[in-house]
Amino acid sequence: MTTHTTSPSPSPRTPGSDFARLSKKIADAGLMDRRPGYYAIRITVVAALYAAGWVAFVLVGPSWWTLAVAAFLALAFGQVALVAHDVAHRQVFRLRGPSETAGRIAGACIGMGYGWWQDKHTRHHANPNHEGLDPDIAPDLLVWSQDQARAAKGLPRLIGRRQAFLFFPLLTLEGFNLHVASARALANRSLKNRVLEGALLFGHFAVYLTALFLVLPLGMAIAFLAVHQGLFGVYLGSIFAPNHKGMPILTGEDRPDFLRRQVLTSRNVRGGRFTDVMLGGLNHQIEHHLFPSMPSPNLRKAQPIVRRHCEELGVPYLETGLITSYRQVLAGLHRAGAPIRSTRVPA
Template sequence: MVATRTFTRSEILNAEALNDAKKDADAPFLMIIDNKVYDVREFVPDHPGGSVILTHVGKDGTDVFDTFHPEAAWETLANFYVGDIAEHDRAIKNDDFAAEVRKLRTLFQSLGYYDSSKAYYAFKVSFNLCIWALSTFIVAKWGQTSTLANVISASILGVFWQQCGWLAHDFLHHQVFHDRFWGDLFGAFLGGVCQGFSSSWWKDKHNTHHAAPNVHGEDPDIDTHPLLTWSEHALEMFSDVPDEELTKMWSRFMVLNQTWFYFPILSFARLSWCLQSIMFVMPNGQAHKPSGARVPISLVEQLSLAMHWTWYLATMFLFIKDPVNIFVYFLVSQAVCGNLLALVFSLNHNGMPVISQEEAVDMDFFTKQIITGRDVHPGLFANWFTGGLNYQIEHHLFPSMPRHNFSKIQPAVASLCKKYGVRYHTTGMIDGTAEVFARLSEVSKAASKLGKSA
């Protein structure tokens, strides 16, 4: 039995000690959950959600743990218990904003809002497969005779991929099935075979985003500079560059002109994510990560990606054959999906506040989710096009709740935010996109002030 001890919060919430621990292979990875202390170092490589667990080492992870994990996870967590926070130093769950969000979660669970409609998801999956069938029919019928038909088919395929992304997102967040085996299985089919994304790569990236949304240096979704730079924090990469060299840097050129490059960059987003997925599941695909943070990759996942590229390439070479039209089909399908996916991702968080790691430490988990997110006004098209992610704030607060229940809880969430003065931002799709461009422009102007003396 592991000896336990009493800790003070300052012992755990110590940035310098945490940095030392990450360099020392034998040092503990301590985190606080519900006033108990756990050393999760040995569990990191086995964590089903990927390396997201590292975002809360050296922190209080109570709310992020409760938000993402089923009751059974407490049994696993108990294996890593090493002590308690001293009684005089314990966090008290007062009737503050965070406490009321926790109460809302309990209320929503009691109302059955965490239970999915299997008929709803059966329809969504079936409808999406019909989109794929339409795309395939068009290219099979006219692929060898009409470039226009290839463009139409490829565009429809891009829509299919986008919608597969949203469905895989729901299944892998375990919104549909409480049994995680089935969620992972459908996620591998929709995300791997249909979409071409690795489930493990996606979980590792997306769960980290959820744990630290718009936190500079932690959220991988805003770690896109110099192609796209979302905050002045990211401009620190130029801080030590001499003025005469700064004006010659291609990265600065990209930042200064990023509003012009926005859509061309998005056109290659899907292809980039597919390549990242392939690299991630390769034997050395995670060599850049500490050995203890590498995610085990199953043969099923590797096969799912192989199946995706098999049917995709077979579609082009069997039904089109002409090299030029094959290239057109490939380029259009990638560009359409890349733009459709990334437009929604940008609406979700880009243009919203980007916070430093220091600011994030002093901010409760739920406030961080809300002020960095943007809801888009609901409607038949918006709900379908965004895969329910137009309720971005609600999704971040309750990520395992099925999308079809978000409309039921939105008024309660908005009301609670108003009560506590927490900014709850909602807008239309066009206005939201304008906000994204405005933010890109602001950062470009800030970058233009650098190197003026050169």
């Protein structure tokens, strides 16, 4: 990925007014209104899928068919994560108290530290794809820009040479990474409700592992763990990768106004209602970033308003198919690793 920005022609209006006018159009259309009926049904369905998965796990018992249950539960865990995402953005409940309670319950169901994730995700929304400010593009195993590639050492440098080819295989570790990062965050004394978060997190680990090794023999339990967590990671990565990866990266003081900062670094994914369900509405990433508290079923309705507004301003608005979005992600990763490939790896 080349570190660059895309700037449209300067607007004759003040930057803040561009978003203010769009916000008024969205509000006038009633798209910021709560959708309690929708979320009541969605949460009930997701909870039922989650419970059905664990009932099936017990009923199938020590049979290799349990790996099919593992795949089903990976999907259920991903849907719970998407509900937690909407809850964290106060799309479900207006007040902080109910939002945090529901978010912690959802996080506990999948082994995710809600407070840690909410802080990380809030910083991402404030400065998407800004190197140094967006934690989602901080260099770790992968490098997201050529500057990061030049500074990479050790394993990231080794992986960076072929990271586009390794991206999807590495996603099998994303579920485990979610758990490890949540646990590591507990060492941060500034984390709110640290004791509660730790109790919920390790309570999940204890119940999850006890169930696996109580119901299944050792080898089968390990296989279930690998399939379940591996597919959970792939599902999460497949949801979130198309949103920003391969899009322009901002650096230093390069911070456009709010509307351009969100639109220019985000990518929408075309699709129907099935795509909305599987990606939790995050296929409408541009609209979500502009209006994070908008209920996800309203994002599709907001899209033509946002697109038309961007066209009037001359702000590029990117929407692709799902496969094309993955191609762009992988192409961005390949470009980012170019400096590593152009130099010899030290012996």
